[in-house]
Amino acid sequence: MSGAGTATLAVIGAGPKAIAVAAKAAELRAMGVDVPDVVVIERSGVGANWQAVGGWTDGQHRLGTSPEKDVGFPYRSTLVPRRNAELDERMTRHSWQAYLIASAQFAEWVDRGRPAPTHSGWSRYLRWVADNVGMTVLADEVVGVDVRDDRWALSTTRQTVQADGLMITGPGQAHRCILPHDPRVLSIAQFWSRAAGRELIAADRVAVIGGGETAASMLNELFRHRVSTITVISPQVTLFTRGEGFFENTLFSDPTDWTSLTLAERRDAFARTDRGVFSARVQDALLADDRIRHLRGRVAHAVARDDRIRLTLSSNRSGEALETVHGFDLVIDGSGADAMWFTPLLRQQARDLLELGLGAPLAGDVLEESIGVDLAVSGVTPKLFLPGLAGLMQGPGFPNLSCLGLLSDRVLGARYPRRADADEITRRTDEHQPVR
Structure with missing residues (x-):
């Protein structure tokens, strides 16, 4: 009281x-x-x-x-x-x-x-x-x-x-999902529940949506399952490694000088060290596995069609909006927090x-x-x-x-x-x- x-x-x-x-x-x-x-x-x-x-x-x-x-x-x-x-x-x-x-x-x-x-x-x-x-x-x-x-x-x-x-x-909530009622599209919670089961996940073409640490943890887990290819979908131009040196870490431990930066500089620091990046440990694992691919874009639409989940990705290249469609057997929505x-x-x-x-x-x-x-x-x-x-x-x-x-x-x-x-x-x- x-x-x-x-x-x-x-x-x-x-x-x-x-x-x-x-x-x-x-x-x-x-x-x-x-x-x-x-x-x-x-x-x-x-x-x-x-x-x-x-x-x-x-x-x-x-x-x-x-x-x-x-x-x-x-x-x-x-x-x-x-x-x-x-x-x-x-x-x-x-x-x-x-x-x-x-x-x-x-x-x-x-x-x-x-x-x-x-x-x-x-x-x-x-x-x-x-x-x-x-x-x-x-x-x-x-x-x-x-x-x-x-x-x-x-x-x-x-x-x-x-x-x-x-x-x-x-x-x-870890139960968020772009296509919640299709068993071939898993939320973060559904993925971990499946991964904890006795049977390994089996699929030819798997997509993981997200480029941050939540998606990275799921990629780490997927390596041991029976999957042929794993495509990581994120808006970044590539899968960046998180900055983990002394100077980057100091930004997180001691924000004394943070407010002296412009908003543009702060956003740039985030992009290099925190948002949509993988830790060095995860990147080392990715380099050792030739099943990993990367697709740049944001998921604009998802639909079940022809025994596959069709994802429409939107991206901006050379100043022009571009939409492409890709099919997968299993989609994991790891877009994160x-x-x-x-x-x-x-x-x-x-x-x-x-x-x-x-x-x-x-x-x-x-x-x-x-x-x-x-x-x-x-x-x-x-x-x-x-x-x-x-x-x-x-x-x-x-x-x-x-x-x-x-x-x-x-x-x-x-x-x-x-x-x-x-x-x-x-x-x-x-x-x-x-x-x-």
Whole structure:
């Protein structure tokens, strides 16, 4: 429950961002610092998207980011003058290394050369942190977002949660699909479900839509199945390798100079290091497999015809629009995360509030350019934190795992309107306990 005058921050999704904020809030509270009460609403479980149950992975593929970039990284807190070193020391209790030591895995991990954990291994770390800090998780699903009396009102399947701030996390639904009712077209979730079965996927011509890490993980899995050719469809001119050197990584860990770049320079940096690119590890695997092909274009239309899935691709070449049609036996829609997945949840008053603050109709590019230093939409009260859309304006590490410690600083350092009394969050007694 929220005490008198204590703000409440509601978070949709119990993933790394929620856990990073909850962990730092817990340590700040232990230091006697006034911070919001963090309440996380999660329908599946802590770290669900890193497990097979979330639909985004089978849990067995390797984490693309170094695990040392954990919930406290980069350990440069700025919230408590003259006590930030103490806060950083407290956060090391929730580090990846601390987890390995607590679970008697540290020596083996070092001896094996510090390998990247599997997705399911990363989810076990996240659950360990959530348990350690007593993160409050409501096992429920948000079905509507509204505004009442200058607070967020989140309608779930069983209750209403009121909060002074709202942070929305997660990549959206893994069940999105361009042709949802044809068994020859698989969503991300359907692909991982099929891949986890005992029978290997068998097809002559397979298409994978998408050029990012979501598609890359599926390509890694497809290598072991009985497929003749795999065509990767993406709008890029080729399959680019993600920049992973010191200077590129620094952009993600330390966004100090990011705001001094022009928008064009920032978009160029994204194109080279984050969006629509494969990690070097995946590219090495692609080079070794002669079944891989690439088609440039965006899927404009999909239809089942003549025992095949026909995809119409649109592209722009030499300044002219061009459409081509290609047939496949199996299509996997790996177009990836959707940072705007939450918009159907917005009730009319919430949508009006956002559009009034934005001064424009609600759209992804408008929201991206409105994200302030605190990772919230500028000009909107109550606070709406959208770290998944913060990359363009605040730094490329905020939408992913690259600077969770900085993310928690920005969110917890935001200013909330003072209230004389905080309304209680209505929830059942048994829902006070963290989800296991």
